[in-house]
Amino acid sequence: MDFGFGAADEDLRAKARQWLTGRLAGPYAEARGLGGPGSEHEGVDGRRAWERELGRGGWIGQGWEVPAGAYGQQRLSLTGQVVWAEEYAALRAPGRVGHIGENLLAPTLIAYGTQEQRDRFLPGIARGEELWCQGYSEPGAGSDLAGIRTTAVRDPADGRYRVTGQKIWTSLAQDADWCFVLARTTPGSRRHHGLSFLLVPMDQPGLVEVRPIRQMSGTAEFNEVFFDGAVAAETVGAEGEGWSVAMGLLALERGVSTLVQQIGFAAELERVVGAYVASPQAADPVLRDRLVGQWAELRTMRWNALRTLGAAGDPGAPSVAKLLWGGWHRRLGELAVAVRGAAATAGPGAWAPGIPYELGLDEEQRLFLFTRADTIYGGSDEIQRNIIAERVLGLPKESR
Structure with missing residues (x-):
């Protein structure tokens, strides 16, 4: 090509x-x-x-x-x-x-x-004026979205839905104006049946509550969101067809943005290589080999992302991309602390009683801690492999 x-x-x-x-x-x-x-x-x-x-x-x-x-x-x-x-x-x-x-x-x-x-x-x-967040995952329905328990009941007085339940790992919810929510609108329905795709305004005091989740890296961009009879403005698609809409959205999630992500990855890799060259471990051939491998894999991911840009609707392309970059980035985090050696395992050097723990973390420690989640959030590796196996290769579904 x-x-x-x-x-x-x-x-x-x-x-x-x-x-x-x-x-x-x-x-x-x-x-x-x-x-x-x-x-x-x-x-x-x-x-x-x-x-x-x-x-x-x-x-x-x-x-x-x-x-x-x-x-x-x-x-x-x-x-x-x-x-x-x-x-x-x-x-x-x-x-x-x-x-x-x-x-x-x-x-x-x-x-x-x-x-x-x-x-x-x-x-x-x-116009950049209205910000959105995604209400998919729940405490009991993360990678397996079909287990959603959040409910939405149509109010006979005005025909709008009232949403009740909890979402988790909701990125940017603390700043969002709106949330698109996958909720169960058919009582007694199971798995992917009876779900609807709802648009919910976040500015509903007493009906929508956002609680930041403090991560081990010290940051808190993920949140828990609680809906207590919150009003949904409308549905996208017909009632009960939310699963197909939600899956269609996930197929659109990764594309050009993957290439942007890889440029950020390249900058992180360059920083880790620089730390390696300046460290006492610069003579370590095993670390050198791992760094060369990271560079080669990143180049391969770029060609794959470019090759699949036009593969709209391909059920396997997003999953392959997620598997590639999730594992790559996690290994980079591990390399970042390996290059530092024993010093990377020490607690925050600037830490003292009364100072937030995260203020003492250096960039390599932050990278390591945050990337532990890369193979889990956005659909775990296990789920991505199931998608490839079932929807692309036509293998039998995993027994439950």
Whole structure:
């Protein structure tokens, strides 16, 4: 395959670089490099303002399957989206707080929603003004979403649903304006039957409560969300068809964003290699071999991501990508502390009574602690392998 970029793509690259450089050297300079997985607590106000700046530039929704400018957004080709993503990551632009709305909810509304829903919700996302979170996982239904127990009952007075239950590991819920929630609307239904895909406003005091989950790395971008009769604005798709909508959303979840992620991975790998070269362990051939392996695997992941960009609807592509990057990133975390040697196992050097534990952690320790979850969140490795086995290879379902 030809992985090169054409003249139009390179023109776009120059335009994107100029736009990003000008703004990141100005009022948003302090937000540069902030945010992202493991660091979502950083500079939230500045990153929300940055989201609106992206909206004004038309850079949100560039991959939506709608006419260019329909909601104020540019329309870029797949290679154009890759170019933008590469420049965005290379210039260390702020971690996106609107990516769940742009990359998950919006494509789902385009594929399964009504025109009225698209006209209601897409403009706010495209302007960077309305932020979303995802209400899927529950304490008893993480990777196995079919075990969902959150319920939604239609109120005969106004026809709207009242949602009751608990969601967990909800990224960015503390800052979100809306949550799309998978809930059981058919009493007595089991597994993937009787579920609906609901849109729930988060600003419902007393009916929606968000509790941050403190992680061992010290950060708290994940949350528990409790719904106590919260009002859902509407459903996407018909009542009881939420499972197909939810699965359609998951198939849309990974694409160009995987390439952005890999650029961040490359920067982390470069930092670990630099630490290795400067360390007393620079003569260790085993560590050197592991680092070379990480570099080679990262290059392979990039080619695979580019190769599968156009594989929309392929049930195996997202699972393969998740298996590849989850294991790779976890091994990088292990390498980061291995390069440091025994010093990496010590507690925070700056720690003293009264000082939060996480303030003493260095970058390698944070990387190690956060990446322990990479093979679990977003669908565990076991679930991803089941998807590949059953939906791609046609093997029998796992016995329960």
